[in-house]
Amino acid sequence: xxxxxxxxxxxxxxxxxxxxxxxxxxxxxxxxxxxxxxxxxxxxxxxxxxxxxxxxxxxxxxxxxxxxxxxxxxxxxxxxxxxxxxxxxxxxxxxxxxxxxxxxxxxxxxxxxxxxxxxxxxxxxxxxxxxxxxxxxxxxxxxxxxxxxxxxxxxxxxxxxxxxxxxxxxxxxxxxxxxxxxxxxxxxxxxxxxxxxxxxxxxxxxxxxxxxxxxxx
Amino acid sequence: xxxxxxxxxxxxxxxxxxxxxxxxxxxxxxxxxxxxxxxxxxxxxxxxxxxxxxxxxxxxxxxxxxxxxxxxxxxxxxxxxxxxxxxxxxxxxxxxxxxxxxxxxxxxxxxxxxxxxxxxxxxxxxxxxxxxxxxxxxxxxxxxxxxxxxxxxxxxxxxxxxxxxxxxxxxxxxxxxxxxxxxxxxxxxxxxxxxxxxxxxxxxxxxxxxxxxxxxx
Numbered sequence: 277x278x279x280x281x282x283x284x285x286x287x288x289x290x291x292x293x294x295x296x297x298x299x300x301x302x303x304x305x306x307x308x309x310x311x312x313x314x315x316x317x318x319x320x321x322x323x324x325x326x327x328x329x330x331x332x333x334x335x336x337x338x339x340x341x342x343x344x345x346x347x348x349x350x351x352x353x354x355x356x357x358x359x360x361x362x363x364x365x366x367x368x369x370x371x372x373x374x375x376x377x378x379x380x381x382x383x384x385x386x387x388x389x390x391x392x393x394x395x396x397x398x399x400x401x402x403x404x405x406x407x408x409x410x411x412x413x414x415x416x417x418x419x420x421x422x423x424x425x426x427x428x429x430x431x432x433x434x435x436x437x438x439x440x441x442x443x444x445x446x447x448x449x450x451x452x453x454x455x456x457x458x459x460x461x462x463x464x465x466x467x468x469x470x471x472x473x474x475x476x477x478x479x480x481x482x483x484x485x486x487x488x489x490x491x492x493x
Numbered sequence: 494x495x496x497x498x499x500x501x502x503x504x505x506x507x508x509x510x511x512x513x514x515x516x517x518x519x520x521x522x523x524x525x526x527x528x529x530x531x532x533x534x535x536x537x538x539x540x541x542x543x544x545x546x547x548x549x550x551x552x553x554x555x556x557x558x559x560x561x562x563x564x565x566x567x568x569x570x571x572x573x574x575x576x577x578x579x580x581x582x583x584x585x586x587x588x589x590x591x592x593x594x595x596x597x598x599x600x601x602x603x604x605x606x607x608x609x610x611x612x613x614x615x616x617x618x619x620x621x622x623x624x625x626x627x628x629x630x631x632x633x634x635x636x637x638x639x640x641x642x643x644x645x646x647x648x649x650x651x652x653x654x655x656x657x658x659x660x661x662x663x664x665x666x667x668x669x670x671x672x673x674x675x676x677x678x679x680x681x682x683x684x685x686x687x688x689x690x691x692x693x694x695x696x697x698x699x700x701x702x703x704x705x706x707x708x709x710x
Contacts (some may be wrong), residue, residue: 281540282498282538284583322499323498323580323581327573328573330572350569350570353570354565355545355546366583433537
């Protein structure tokens with residue numbers, strides 16, 4: 277018998293920085309369909325529990341990563357009768373940004389095998405249409421950053437301007453000149469210097485910043 | 494009994510130009526819910542007939558306007574338990590562009606009352622969350638045009654550069670200087686002058702253009 281209702285899921289490209297490189301969470305599927313294959317974290321809408329698809333996405337991320345209150349943005353909705361073997365299905369795709377200092381928390385809680393995947397790599401191939409979905413999420417994130425947003429949600433609570441530049445370069449996948457970057461963010465209202473906090477190391481001490489409230493994109 | 498599956502619809506903000514002004518199609522609802530109220534054209538996904546939500550949107554537009562092959566782009570997906578009184582529902586929102594010379598065709602076929610609505614007007618209030626959806630569609634269209642796309646899909650098959658400027662101004666809701674606009678589109682590869690075709694009138698003759706194939710955005 278044909279199903280009269282489509283399967284509705286939220287799938288999430290969860291980006292973070294690992295050693296100044298952009299990475300996306302993938303999970304090895306424990307259940308059918310596509311058992312044993314790698315895929316983006318995702319889950320089925322539960323109309324009795326979720327008050328929106330955003331809510332579905334947050335619930336899924338919480339249950340699969342143990343992490344809450346992530347920055348989340350809708351990318352697109354993919355739909356077709358054959359993108360999932362269970363039948364007509366519709367996936368609302370999100371990207372989310374995980375501060376780099378929370379990566380160990382994710383690795384610690386999952387019962388499934390996880391991996392932090394280079395979104396420009398082609399191996400392993402992701403299940404379903406998740407390879408395409410990940411590319412769409414990456415394009416949307418890059419566009420936002422090219423349009424002027426700083427990817428501050430990828431950074432820990434305190435950071436240096438060099439950290440901001442590395443996050444920016446990791447998202448765009450290209451190097452930029454330090455002087456040009458400093459000029460670009462010189463009067464950036466989203467960055468607040470923390471009085472008297474300096475990072476001391478082999479180089480000259482660097483001012484430590486935090487994100488102004490309400491200014492993370 | 495609670496429904497286990499959400500209602501899935503495609504809703505469309507269909508924009509066109511009427512007398513050089515941007516207008517969006519609204520339809521008076523003949524059936525419950527929100528009977529007698531004005532709303533964006535939309536319809537329910539039919540998994541047995543539609544091969545994607547894009548397909549749903551095209552089918553709905555065809556049946557409600559009699560017009561085919563419109564430019565269509567996904568804007569966002571709205572979802573909640575209470576945006577539609579029938580239960581948990583999810584709407585994939587599109588915007589579509591109708592060439593201005595096809596407006597009479599739309600007016601001719603519909604059995605429902607239709608109106609070409611100023612998307613910046615507040616009266617009538619649209620049913621459901623369609624007022625918000627229309628604003629989101631307008632924002633997305635404007636962003637695309639600000640990012641450099643020309644709204645050529647709003648124009649008839651043949652047009653003058655003045656027509657292009659008027660379409661551009663209508664979408665952005667602001668006037669721009671003729672000289673600046675001409676410089677902007679001087680080497681625009683999407684515009685092809687039609688040899689020997691001039692619009693003659695009280696002013697000096699104007700070159701007639703058409704859109705280069707594959708160049709409409």
